[in-house]
Amino acid sequence: MTGQIQKFSPLAQAFHWSVAALILFQIPLAYYMIDLPLSPDKLASYALHKSLGLTIFALGACRLAWRLVRPAPPLDESIGDWQRRLARLTQAVLYALILAMPLIGWLSSSAANFPVSLFKLVTLPDLVAPDPQLHEWLELTHRLMAYTLSGLVTLHIIAAVHHHVVRRDNVLIAMLPFVKSR
Template identity: 40%
Template sequence: MNDNRGYTAIAKLLHWLVALLIVLAFGLALVMTDIPGITPTKLKYFNWHKWLGVTVFGLACLRLIWRLFNEPPALPAHMKPWEKLVAHGGHLALYFFIFAVPFVGYLYSLAAGFPVVYLGVLPLPVIIGPDPALKPVLKEAHELIAWAMAFVVAGHAAAALKHHFIDRDDVLRRMLPGGNR
């Protein structure tokens, strides 16, 4: 960990952009799965959901590369060892989810026989063919890990708010635009 008090502007941009896109994709998933039958609107929402997922995956790749070459600031000295362990575990879980949720969703779409065409113009590689046996497994996996991610994201947000309002340290401020650097 470095001694800088904040994150780089690029780290902040990637953090908040990925967070926004995940919230949009999750919200869209809740809406689209509530639409009965197959309608043009539902199909449009499915495509938007896939495009958001592909974008999250791409940004996650950039974020991981940035993270490998730009050490984050150290956690506050007042944190107990178990709190630091939970914080690191939570961050690892978030990185896992920002890769796993879109990738499993991509595999689910392929197993369902729907290749992904990013933004309607860029066909992504078809790495598995339609598979009626695998389709429900991947659908369930995508949904379960998406809900698990939502739980971890909620914990992450709650921890940031705890740092800000209870601990009164700079953990949240240093990730906010214009925050400590």
């Protein structure tokens, strides 16, 4: 643990926390909506889920593009090799899921012949023709990705808290706005 550290830029922090908040809302919303009986509430929840998912995709893509322009600050020197590798792998899979899940969801809706709109403002084109068998595969893929994402988000949060509370380093602080390094 060393004195002054470099922090993520305010824009990177804004992308990170907005995607984090949306995902933490999106996953419980999904489990709520799939259990509802067919009703206006179910249809509205699905429509919201799709719009939020597309928003997560757009924010995630902007976050990734910004990361290429302004790379993440170096990790604290006290962090060992295997932890660096694990952190990089977790982050890469998180990015991949944040970008792939919405596309699979959109493909799945198209294959089921259900419309996808962005907050009722624009209706997006169907990506594939209706195909019940393809829909089943895409729905299963979306579900397996959801389990993986839920697991990784949990690990990510546990790791952040561990760094902050047990190791007392600056890993979490680097992503927190308005907080100075230790």
